[in-house]
Each structure stands twice: as C-alpha cells, then as structure tokens.
Amino acid sequence: MNKAKVYIKENKERFISELLDLLRIPSISAQSERKPDMQRCAEFLAAALVKAGADRADVLPTEGNPVVYAEKTVDPGAKTVLVYGHYDVMPVDPRDEWRTEPFEPVIRDGRIWGRGADDDKGQLWMHAKAFEAMCATDSLPCNVKFMLEGEEEIGSPSLYGFCEQNKELLKANIILVSDTSMISMQTPSITCGLRGLAYMEVEVTGPDKDLHSGLFGGAVANPANVLARLVAGLVDENGRVTIPGFYDDVRELTPAEREAFNKAPFSLEDYKKSLKIGDVEGEAGYTTLERTGVRPSLDVNGIWGGYTGEGTKTVIPSKASAKISMRLVPNQDYRKISELFEKHFRAIAPESVKVVVKSLHGGMPYVAPTDMPAYKAAEKAVEATFGKKPLPFYSGGSIPIISGFESILGIKSLLIGFGLAEDAIHSPNESYGLEQFDKGVETIPLFYKYFAESE
Amino acid sequence: MNKAKVYIKENKERFISELLDLLRIPSISAQSERKPDMQRCAEFLAAALVKAGADRADVLPTEGNPVVYAEKTVDPGAKTVLVYGHYDVMPVDPRDEWRTEPFEPVIRDGRIWGRGADDDKGQLWMHAKAFEAMCATDSLPCNVKFMLEGEEEIGSPSLYGFCEQNKELLKANIILVSDTSMISMQTPSITCGLRGLAYMEVEVTGPDKDLHSGLFGGAVANPANVLARLVAGLVDENGRVTIPGFYDDVRELTPAEREAFNKAPFSLEDYKKSLKIGDVEGEAGYTTLERTGVRPSLDVNGIWGGYTGEGTKTVIPSKASAKISMRLVPNQDYRKISELFEKHFRAIAPESVKVVVKSLHGGMPYVAPTDMPAYKAAEKAVEATFGKKPLPFYSGGSIPIISGFESILGIKSLLIGFGLAEDAIHSPNESYGLEQFDKGVETIPLFYKYFAESE
Structure with a gap:
C-alpha cells in the first residue's frame, strides 16, 4: 500500500x-x-x-x-x-x-x-x-x-x-x-x-380565483388556513404521525438494542447549541438519536400560497400548497405509506376545498x-x-x-x-x-x- | 340636469x-x-x-x-x-x-x-x-x-x-x-x-440554517410545521378566533338588527356556484352575510417557507413566514387587536422556535x-x-x-x-x-x- x-x-x-x-x-x-x-x-x-x-x-x-x-x-x-x-x-x-x-x-x-x-x-x-x-x-x-x-x-x-x-x-x-x-x-x-422516504406534494384549492379578504373573509374557507390546519393535524401533540396505519410496520427496537443504540457519544446541549435552537422537538419517549436513526418522521419541506411579496395584500388565495416528506424505517414500505398519506389527506379535507395529492418520489x-x-x-x-x-x-x-x-x-x-x-x-x-x-x-x-x- | x-x-x-x-x-x-x-x-x-x-x-x-x-x-x-x-x-x-x-x-x-x-x-x-x-x-x-x-x-x-x-x-x-x-x-x-383591519406578519425561525430533513427530521422542530400548527390554532373548530380578548369589544347585533340585516337578497347556492366551492366555512351560528358584514374574521393572506420550486428538496427550512390579517367590526380597535395577536402568538410558540411578529398596518x-x-x-x-x-x-x-x-x-x-x-x-x-x-x-x-x- x-x-x-x-x-x-x-x-x-x-x-x-x-x-x-x-x-x-x-x-x-x-x-x-x-x-x-x-x-x-x-x-x-x-x-x-x-x-x-x-x-x-x-x-x-x-x-x-x-x-x-x-x-x-x-x-x-x-x-x-x-x-x-x-x-x-x-x-x-x-x-x-x-x-x-x-x-x-x-x-x-x-x-x-x-x-x-x-x-x-x-x-x-x-x-x-x-x-x-x-x-x-x-x-x-x-x-x-x-x-x-x-x-x-x-x-x-x-x-x-x-x-x-x-x-x-x-x-x-x-x-x-x-x-x-x-x-x-x-x-x-x-x-x-x-431511513426510507415518501415525498408528497399537496395542493388545496378553495375558490376558483383569489378573493378580496375583506369581502369574503370569514365566510369562505381560505385554502392557506385550511392547509395549515390539515398539515398541523398530521402530527399530534406527542410528535406522532396521525395517519392511520403509519406505524403498523415499524420495527420497534428491543430494550437491549435501544441501549446499544444510545451508546454513541451525543450531547444534547452541544446539539442544540450547534443548531442555535432553544429546544428539540420530536416523538415522545425517544431520544434524539433514536428520533433521527430508527423512528419515522414527517416534515414540511416547503409551503406556499397567497401573497408573499413586499408589503401587504388583502387576499384569500385560491390555492395553497406544501411539499411534505416522511422518513421511513424498517419495515415501512414507501408505496404503502404514500397511499396511506393520500387517503388520509383526502379524508381530512373539508367539503369547502378540493385537494390534489401527488407522490413525488420514494425509497425503502x-x-x-x-x-x-x-x-x-x-x-x-x-x-x-x-x-x-x-x-x-x-x-x-x-x-x-x-x-x-x-x-x-x-x-x-x-x-x-x-x-x-x-x-x-x-x-x-x-x-x-x-x-x-x-x-x-x-x-x-x-x-x-x-x-x-x-x- | x-x-x-x-x-x-x-x-x-x-x-x-x-x-x-x-x-x-x-x-x-x-x-x-x-x-x-x-x-x-x-x-x-x-x-x-x-x-x-x-x-x-x-x-x-x-x-x-x-x-x-x-x-x-x-x-x-x-x-x-x-x-x-x-x-x-x-x-x-x-x-x-x-x-x-x-x-x-x-x-x-x-x-x-x-x-x-x-x-x-x-x-x-x-x-x-x-x-x-x-x-x-x-x-x-x-x-x-x-x-x-x-x-x-x-x-x-x-x-x-x-x-x-x-x-x-x-x-x-x-x-x-x-x-x-x-x-x-x-x-x-x-x-x-x-370592517376594520389588523394586518400582521409572523416569522418562525428554528435552526439557524436549512437542514437536511433526513439527518435532522423528527428531532428538530421544523418551522414550517410549527407555523402551520400555530396558524391552525388561531381559529377553533367553530370558526372562532382563539386570541384571548378578541371578541371583547365586538358589538353584537340585536335579534331585530339581525333579522333586518338578513333581508338582503342572497342565495347560498349561487354564492357557492359563483366561487366554485363545495361549501362555505365560517363562524358557527351566523349567516354568510353576517360573517362578512358584521363579524370579525382571520385570514392567512400569504404563507411561505422552504423549497417551493420544481421537484423535491429534502430540507427542513430555517424559517417560515405568514401574512395574517383580521377584519374587525364595531367597536374593535385595530391597535388593541394587533397587540392581543402579538401577545398570543408569542405565548403559543414553543421553546423550539423563535418568533417575530410585526404589525404591517391597520384601520378602524x-x-x-x-x-x-x-x-x-x-x-x-x-x-x-x-x-x-x-x-x-x-x-x-x-x-x-x-x-x-x-x-x-x-x-x-x-x-x-x-x-x-x-x-x-x-x-x-x-x-x-x-x-x-x-x-x-x-x-x-x-x-x-x-x-x-x-x-
């Protein structure tokens, strides 16, 4: 050599x-x-x-x-x-x-x-x-x-x-x-x-055009408000994904495996300091290493709708969209998870809007x-x-x-x-x-x- | 003439x-x-x-x-x-x-x-x-x-x-x-x-830079998810704004006033048809005319954060923002409402993020x-x-x-x-x-x- x-x-x-x-x-x-x-x-x-x-x-x-x-x-x-x-x-x-x-x-x-x-x-x-x-x-x-x-x-x-x-x-x-x-x-x-990945895009459409928020605000479902509500509802207060069936195939670690897993050197204080965050946030009952290593997660990768320029515009946007991806762990199948996501998102959308759900890509x-x-x-x-x-x-x-x-x-x-x-x-x-x-x-x-x- | x-x-x-x-x-x-x-x-x-x-x-x-x-x-x-x-x-x-x-x-x-x-x-x-x-x-x-x-x-x-x-x-x-x-x-x-108007802009910041959603997803609060949660929480399931004190000064119509008010010709079916929406949505217990005429409302006028371009990007954005405006009715004061909004939004934000709340403009x-x-x-x-x-x-x-x-x-x-x-x-x-x-x-x-x- x-x-x-x-x-x-x-x-x-x-x-x-x-x-x-x-x-x-x-x-x-x-x-x-x-x-x-x-x-x-x-x-x-x-x-x-x-x-x-x-x-x-x-x-x-x-x-x-x-x-x-x-x-x-x-x-x-x-x-x-x-x-x-x-x-x-x-x-x-x-x-x-x-x-x-x-x-x-x-x-x-x-x-x-x-x-x-x-x-x-x-x-x-x-x-x-x-x-x-x-x-x-x-x-x-x-x-x-x-x-x-x-x-x-x-x-x-x-x-x-x-x-x-x-x-x-x-x-x-x-x-x-x-x-x-x-x-x-x-x-x-x-x-x-x-981890595997299921990457989705959702579009929520309310009225067929942008509306004046003064003339219609309070009476018409605002797609941006509805999107926020739907997205917020995808994760509960314990940091668990609420999509029915989401955890069905997740392989839970044994106590021994968890112990071994958490032996890697890790300082929560250093972690928070390096990211300049006041606190971490994730699934209750798991450590930060477990949350990123062996537990699935759901993140908004992008969200957009309405007026995002300088100053103000009093508009109810016709549409609002988000890119949402889920990290998967053994033995979750991204195809099944993508389907569960789509079914759930359609199910929770109110009558007042239409939703389009697309699977952008995935991996095991x-x-x-x-x-x-x-x-x-x-x-x-x-x-x-x-x-x-x-x-x-x-x-x-x-x-x-x-x-x-x-x-x-x-x-x-x-x-x-x-x-x-x-x-x-x-x-x-x-x-x-x-x-x-x-x-x-x-x-x-x-x-x-x-x-x-x-x- | x-x-x-x-x-x-x-x-x-x-x-x-x-x-x-x-x-x-x-x-x-x-x-x-x-x-x-x-x-x-x-x-x-x-x-x-x-x-x-x-x-x-x-x-x-x-x-x-x-x-x-x-x-x-x-x-x-x-x-x-x-x-x-x-x-x-x-x-x-x-x-x-x-x-x-x-x-x-x-x-x-x-x-x-x-x-x-x-x-x-x-x-x-x-x-x-x-x-x-x-x-x-x-x-x-x-x-x-x-x-x-x-x-x-x-x-x-x-x-x-x-x-x-x-x-x-x-x-x-x-x-x-x-x-x-x-x-x-x-x-x-x-x-x-x-109606009056209180127009706010909020910015939610998590980590000091965009993060890879695979490496950090599930362990770090995602500002876009948090923003969705905070925004969703501003209106309850009855369509009422949850900001404490928001309705304190609202002048309620008398039953006679409400009856007179609802005499204006209005067809809910035509209204929905003209906007191409499946249903209306608003404060429970009020008609559409009342919801836009004499009741206050809260709308997201714009929301943005993360990757919004073509394709996919597996990112946890560092920041996510929204423009949120409230329509006000007699005798709400936009200055008081803007203050209540700011105080409430700060109060509901978790430790894991920082928030900036700005009042962009208002009117009585x-x-x-x-x-x-x-x-x-x-x-x-x-x-x-x-x-x-x-x-x-x-x-x-x-x-x-x-x-x-x-x-x-x-x-x-x-x-x-x-x-x-x-x-x-x-x-x-x-x-x-x-x-x-x-x-x-x-x-x-x-x-x-x-x-x-x-x-």
Missing part, C-alpha cells in the same frame, strides 16, 4: 484542483433547464475515469440524466467492487444566504466551499482518485466498476430501470458508496442503516449487516486511518436507490461516508473538509486490500 | 379612452420600485382635473406617495363635497392567471379588463368625469374638492398625517367615496358599514348613519338612475382611512360604490362593466343636486 499512499501525497493538490473543476458544473437535477450541465458533468467524469485508469468509461443515456459507467478488470477471478455515487446536486436556494458563489468553489479555513463539495461530488471524487492511485501504482487488488448517476437528489427515477436492464454488467460482490456522514472525526462511524429503508465481509474490511480500513474502530451508525437520511440495489441486483451496499454534520449538505454554504477528503482517499485503498483478502 | 346628461352621452367614449390611459400606469403601491409610476399617475390625475374644470390641482408630496388635491369653488355659501379616491392599485400576482396583460387594459364583453379597472381608478374616474360634465354645462351646485391618494392598498400610511396638517384645506360637508360594491345591478345598495371599522342628508341624497340619486331604492349594506371590506377621516377631520363619508363582486378586485382579471361606469357617471350629478337641495 505504501506506493499508493506516496502517490496520493504527491498528487493531492492536483486532486483538489480537479475537484474544483467538477464543482463548477451546476448540475442541479431538480431544475430541468440544467439538462446541458448534467450531460457536461457526466462527460467530465467519464473522461476523468479513463484518465485514472479505467479500461472503458461510457456516458449511458437513460430516460432522465445519463449514467456514467466505467470498469477496470484486473483479474476475472478477483472480487469486484461496484462504486456508486451521484454527480447531481441540490438546488441552491435560499440563494442569498451563500457567503460565496455556490458554483464558484473556494478553499477557506481548510475546507472546500461550494454546492456538491461533500454531497456527492467531493465524496465520489475520493473514489476516482483512490482508484487512480491504485492503478498508477499497480496495487489495485479487485476489479472495479463505477456507476455514477445524475438523479439521486430527485429520487433516482431512471436508475431503477437502468439496473433492471444491466444486471449482468453491474455484477459485483459489494456496492461501495460514500454518500453519508460520520459522527465526527474523533468518532468515526460506518452507516449501517438508512435499508439495513446493512455488520457481520458481512465488506463491513469488516471497512471497519479495519477506517481503524487504520483514524486510529479508532468505527461505530455502526443508523443515519436518518435516505438514499432510496440503496434498497433498490438490493432488490434488483441482489447486492448489499457498504456505506463508508466521510461527511460531517458541519458540511451543511442541502443547505447554503455546503463545504467539505480537506482533511475529510484526505482521510477518505487514504482509507479507500485499504478497504480494497482488506476486502480482497477476506474469505 | 339634462345638459350634464347630454354632455356625458356625447363624451362617453372619450371618458373611457382616457380611463384606459390611466389604467396603463402600473401604480402598485406595495412595490417600492414603482415610485416613478406613482408620481406619473398623480401628475396624470392633476392635469386631468384642471382640464375637467378645477380652479387648481396640485401634486402634494407626502412621506410616501403624493396626494392629488384639486378644488373648485362655485359659491362660498354653497355646500362642499370632498371627493376621496385612490390611484394606487394592488399587485398583480399570480401573474400567469391573467388572460390579458394587467396594465394593457382591453374592452371585451362590455367590460374594461385590467388592474385598477374598478379599484379604484375606474370608480374615481366617474367622479372626475361627472365633475367635468357639471363644470362644462354650468350645473355644478356644490363646491368640490378632490383628494386622491396613492397608498390606500397599503393602509394609507401618509394620508393620516396629510389630513392632520390640512384640516382647513379639507373642510367639507361630506366626503364622497366610490371604492365599494353594490349587491347587484338589480339590487343597488349603499355601503353604510366597513366604520359606520355611516342612514339618516344623514348625504345618505338620503345618495338614496334618491341611485333610485333615479337604477329605478329602485338602494339597500343599506354592510361590507366586509376595509377602507381604514374612512374612520380616520371622521376622527381627524370630523367629517362623515358617504360610500356610493358601483363595483360588483364579479369585478374581481385584488384578483387576476379585474374588470369594470361599462354599464357600471355609465350608471355611476349619471348618478353622481344627481347626488350633487339632491345634496345641494337638502336642509
């Missing part, structure tokens, strides 16, 4: 400068006008992977954004690692809260600042560069495949079909993913659980067993670079496609992410620490080594 | 074409970038009033938008009518629901379509043109003053001070206002009650006695042109400055509006019927005549 490590050290600055080029491409999958940027980003990655040592790299079209597929075969008898990542990024609003331009990345205070710096361009780039280092120093012990998609942030709508159609091409022993976070640099962790929760060889190899690799055995961690986030990989390809995923909470992914001023990047690039070749050596 | 009537008939088309010019000026008072248009609009009106026959017309500066003041003295011993109107208009969003450009007025189906066509440019123009007709035909029986402001839609912030400083200038026997609606062309009415309710000479004169004038005695009407709308006139200038207002519900004021596709305009221009000289003749 020494040769790869030396190579990484000597080329570190170039790695980062290349990453900045990648970050300059505004590949926001949620915005259809970014189509040309998606294509450009995919081509950038394919070219980079060939340069890094891949036998081939293709930009494969899908119904949505293209998938970058690359591979290198070192020995048909060796284990195969399929690296998954995504080159699309989140939208940047609220735009005016960015201290520097989201797509003009800068390095400041030992961190790379820009949209995608962590999620997921920074993290996938560690894999591209670790791969380059192993190729350049003839120390790649596994066959490698890359599958980088451009639709993760919108629920990977095309990748499910892509996997269905390319089962043979994608055959591998493990899927290696860096799209998650660790507890901290002092407490490294490997994610072995991900995922659990990785901590006794599989890839987990053990990752544990050893992280311990070698961080000097500490990583904790298994149940993340509140969702990567819907991960459970899709298991059901379609029959391959487990190993979630070895090097993100930190302070990276502010999905928020303004996303960043990624240079030290996180360096540790990642160092750890990945060790994973390959230990995984190749495993039974 | 015949000469004036003939003059009006002969000049009708020019009146309308001049009005279209006035409607082309996008004088939206809520948007500060429209300042130059406000000035231009005021100058347009001053010039028009001099041309119509005023002895003088000035564009008088205020701290906000200018006031157009004009006057004509026919006889120092005659009665004086002060015509009040406003040349500012509402914003135009939702912009894409307009079938034609809001500031490129067109005539279609016997109606003028454009922002301000009714409220209040179309209605004030009837007064300018009736004035012109009386001047041109030497039949003006009263002294006339015009006071046209540019801030009515944002609560007339400068006009209160303007009145304080110009009490002598504004002396008059009655203030004549056309900024209200009639029940229908078949059931003419004169507005003798206006108003009642005009139906036995004053101006009301009697208006009643006769409307009966002459519509062939039917008008009903006294309690409107749900607010013109906050009207009660200000009474308290500052000591002058009552006569609200002789020719609007109709179908004019869609404050909404997309505002319009004003040519017949409404014609009836208005015809009725106004009769009002002057009967008012001049009254005791």
Whole structure:
C-alpha cells in the first residue's frame, strides 16, 4: 500500500484542483433547464475515469440524466467492487444566504466551499482518485466498476430501470458508496442503516380565483388556513404521525438494542447549541438519536400560497400548497405509506376545498449487516486511518436507490461516508473538509486490500 | 340636469379612452420600485382635473406617495363635497392567471379588463368625469374638492398625517367615496358599514440554517410545521378566533338588527356556484352575510417557507413566514387587536422556535348613519338612475382611512360604490362593466343636486 499512499501525497493538490473543476458544473437535477450541465458533468467524469485508469468509461443515456459507467478488470477471478455515487446536486436556494458563489468553489479555513463539495461530488471524487492511485501504482487488488448517476437528489427515477436492464454488467460482490456522514472525526462511524422516504406534494384549492379578504373573509374557507390546519393535524401533540396505519410496520427496537443504540457519544446541549435552537422537538419517549436513526418522521419541506411579496395584500388565495416528506424505517414500505398519506389527506379535507395529492418520489429503508465481509474490511480500513474502530451508525437520511440495489441486483451496499454534520449538505454554504477528503482517499485503498483478502 | 346628461352621452367614449390611459400606469403601491409610476399617475390625475374644470390641482408630496388635491369653488355659501379616491392599485400576482396583460387594459364583453379597472381608478374616474360634465354645462351646485391618494392598498400610511396638517384645506360637508360594491345591478345598495383591519406578519425561525430533513427530521422542530400548527390554532373548530380578548369589544347585533340585516337578497347556492366551492366555512351560528358584514374574521393572506420550486428538496427550512390579517367590526380597535395577536402568538410558540411578529398596518371599522342628508341624497340619486331604492349594506371590506377621516377631520363619508363582486378586485382579471361606469357617471350629478337641495 505504501506506493499508493506516496502517490496520493504527491498528487493531492492536483486532486483538489480537479475537484474544483467538477464543482463548477451546476448540475442541479431538480431544475430541468440544467439538462446541458448534467450531460457536461457526466462527460467530465467519464473522461476523468479513463484518465485514472479505467479500461472503458461510457456516458449511458437513460430516460432522465445519463449514467456514467466505467470498469477496470484486473483479474476475472478477483472480487469486484461496484462504486456508486451521484454527480447531481441540490438546488441552491435560499440563494442569498451563500457567503460565496455556490458554483464558484473556494478553499477557506481548510475546507472546500461550494454546492456538491461533500454531497456527492467531493465524496465520489475520493473514489476516482483512490482508484487512480491504485492503478498508477499497480496495487489495485479487485476489479472495479463505477456507476455514477445524475438523479439521486430527485429520487433516482431512471436508475431503477437502468439496473433492471444491466444486471449482468453491474455484477459485483459489494456496492461501495460514500454518500453519508460520520459522527465526527474523533468518532468515526460506518452507516449501517438508512431511513426510507415518501415525498408528497399537496395542493388545496378553495375558490376558483383569489378573493378580496375583506369581502369574503370569514365566510369562505381560505385554502392557506385550511392547509395549515390539515398539515398541523398530521402530527399530534406527542410528535406522532396521525395517519392511520403509519406505524403498523415499524420495527420497534428491543430494550437491549435501544441501549446499544444510545451508546454513541451525543450531547444534547452541544446539539442544540450547534443548531442555535432553544429546544428539540420530536416523538415522545425517544431520544434524539433514536428520533433521527430508527423512528419515522414527517416534515414540511416547503409551503406556499397567497401573497408573499413586499408589503401587504388583502387576499384569500385560491390555492395553497406544501411539499411534505416522511422518513421511513424498517419495515415501512414507501408505496404503502404514500397511499396511506393520500387517503388520509383526502379524508381530512373539508367539503369547502378540493385537494390534489401527488407522490413525488420514494425509497425503502435499508439495513446493512455488520457481520458481512465488506463491513469488516471497512471497519479495519477506517481503524487504520483514524486510529479508532468505527461505530455502526443508523443515519436518518435516505438514499432510496440503496434498497433498490438490493432488490434488483441482489447486492448489499457498504456505506463508508466521510461527511460531517458541519458540511451543511442541502443547505447554503455546503463545504467539505480537506482533511475529510484526505482521510477518505487514504482509507479507500485499504478497504480494497482488506476486502480482497477476506474469505 | 339634462345638459350634464347630454354632455356625458356625447363624451362617453372619450371618458373611457382616457380611463384606459390611466389604467396603463402600473401604480402598485406595495412595490417600492414603482415610485416613478406613482408620481406619473398623480401628475396624470392633476392635469386631468384642471382640464375637467378645477380652479387648481396640485401634486402634494407626502412621506410616501403624493396626494392629488384639486378644488373648485362655485359659491362660498354653497355646500362642499370632498371627493376621496385612490390611484394606487394592488399587485398583480399570480401573474400567469391573467388572460390579458394587467396594465394593457382591453374592452371585451362590455367590460374594461385590467388592474385598477374598478379599484379604484375606474370608480374615481366617474367622479372626475361627472365633475367635468357639471363644470362644462354650468350645473355644478356644490363646491368640490378632490383628494386622491396613492397608498390606500397599503393602509394609507401618509394620508393620516396629510389630513392632520390640512384640516382647513379639507373642510367639507361630506366626503364622497366610490371604492365599494353594490349587491347587484338589480339590487343597488349603499355601503353604510366597513370592517376594520389588523394586518400582521409572523416569522418562525428554528435552526439557524436549512437542514437536511433526513439527518435532522423528527428531532428538530421544523418551522414550517410549527407555523402551520400555530396558524391552525388561531381559529377553533367553530370558526372562532382563539386570541384571548378578541371578541371583547365586538358589538353584537340585536335579534331585530339581525333579522333586518338578513333581508338582503342572497342565495347560498349561487354564492357557492359563483366561487366554485363545495361549501362555505365560517363562524358557527351566523349567516354568510353576517360573517362578512358584521363579524370579525382571520385570514392567512400569504404563507411561505422552504423549497417551493420544481421537484423535491429534502430540507427542513430555517424559517417560515405568514401574512395574517383580521377584519374587525364595531367597536374593535385595530391597535388593541394587533397587540392581543402579538401577545398570543408569542405565548403559543414553543421553546423550539423563535418568533417575530410585526404589525404591517391597520384601520378602524366604520359606520355611516342612514339618516344623514348625504345618505338620503345618495338614496334618491341611485333610485333615479337604477329605478329602485338602494339597500343599506354592510361590507366586509376595509377602507381604514374612512374612520380616520371622521376622527381627524370630523367629517362623515358617504360610500356610493358601483363595483360588483364579479369585478374581481385584488384578483387576476379585474374588470369594470361599462354599464357600471355609465350608471355611476349619471348618478353622481344627481347626488350633487339632491345634496345641494337638502336642509
């Protein structure tokens, strides 16, 4: 491994400068006008992977954004690692809260600042560069495949079909993913659980046009008031979701599991201080770690209706809307939950309004067993670079496609992410620490080594 | 009166074409970038009033938008009518629901379509043109003053001070206002009650930045969820506002008053059909007419927070906001109600969020006695042109400055509006019927005549 490590050290600055080029491409999958940027980003990655040592790299079209597929075969008898990542990024609003331009990345205070710096361009780039280092120093012990998609942030709508159609091409022993976070640099962790997601949009319509609130106020149901009422009613005073059947399939932890789960270092005071909040809020009877790790939740991701400009407008809006998503835990099925949501929302809407409920996307929760060889190899690799055995961690986030990989390809995923909470992914001023990047690039070749050596 | 009537008939088309010019000026008072248009609009009106026959017309500066003041003295011993109107208009969003450009007025189906066509440019123009007709035909029986402001839609912030400083200038026997609606062309009415208004804005802040809803969802109070909960809680299941003290000063109607009040022709089925709603909603125990005429109400005029763009974003927004206004009835005081609102909203907000509550503007309710000479004169004038005695009407709308006139200038207002519900004021596709305009221009000289003749 020494040769790869030396190579990484000597080329570190170039790695980062290349990453900045990648970050300059505004590949926001949620915005259809970014189509040309998606294509450009995919081509950038394919070219980079060939340069890094891949036998081939293709930009494969899908119904949505293209998938970058690359591979290198070192020995048909060796284990195969399929690296998954995504080159699309989140939208940047609220735009005016960015201290520097989201797509003009800068390095400041030992961190790379820009949209995608962590999620997921920074993290996938560690894999591209670790791969380059192993190729350049003839120390790649596994066959490698890359599958980088451009639709993760919108629920990977095309990748499910892509996997269905390319089962043979994608055959591998493990899927290696860096799209998650660790507890901290002092407490490294490997994610072995991900929540699922059911993302809905609701629209409440009252009168067929905006009305003067003086002439009609008090007599006509105001869709914005009704929406507030309906949304408020989705969670009760104990922080529990009120949708009938919502908790039916939730796997409750045993007391022993709960105890183990709450052993991760966590300070409620630090947590509140870091978010500048006066108090936390959630499902009664569960700790903050449990609330984000193993309990489902319901959040309004966006709400809008009526006049939102400067000054006043005395209007009863014709419509009001909300984007509402639910995080799911084993063994909830997002399809069932989406249906329950829709049925419930329709049922609680009064006669005075019409509602439209749409399911925007969804994904299943995922659990990785901590006794599989890839987990053990990752544990050893992280311990070698961080000097500490990583904790298994149940993340509140969702990567819907991960459970899709298991059901379609029959391959487990190993979630070895090097993100930190302070990276502010999905928020303004996303960043990624240079030290996180360096540790990642160092750890990945060790994973390959230990995984190749495993039974 | 015949000469004036003939003059009006002969000049009708020019009146309308001049009005279209006035409607082309996008004088939206809520948007500060429209300042130059406000000035231009005021100058347009001053010039028009001099041309119509005023002895003088000035564009008088205020701290906000200018006031157009004009006057004509026919006889120092005659009665004086002060015509009040406003040349500012509402914003135009939702912009894409307009079938034609809001500031490129067109005539279609016997109606003028454009922002301000009714409220209040179309209605004030009837007064300018009736004035012109009386001047041109030497039949003006009263002294006339015009006071046209540019801030009515944002609560007339400068006009209160303007009145304080110009009490002598504004002396008059009655203030004549056309900024209200009639029940229908078949059931003419004169507005003798206006609701007051307390307009608030609230901002709920949770974490200091947007958070990933997967990593934090379920453990951190989501400001959009909390806002929905707080807003929903402001009105109970009986449609009553829950703010402690809110109803303390509300004057309850006597059973006899309620009976008289509900005599106005009203079909709930037609009302629902015209708004395309399945049901009405409001305070239990009151009719729709009472709910909008003599009962207070609370409406969300705008709500926003989080991601509202295309697709999905899994975010817990840092902030969520709402504009909330309350319509008030005699004897509620908007200052007291604004204070009660703020106190209550702060009290119900949980520890997990911070709230900011701002009062954006307010106005007192108003009642005009139906036995004053101006009301009697208006009643006769409307009966002459519509062939039917008008009903006294309690409107749900607010013109906050009207009660200000009474308290500052000591002058009552006569609200002789020719609007109709179908004019869609404050909404997309505002319009004003040519017949409404014609009836208005015809009725106004009769009002002057009967008012001049009254005791």
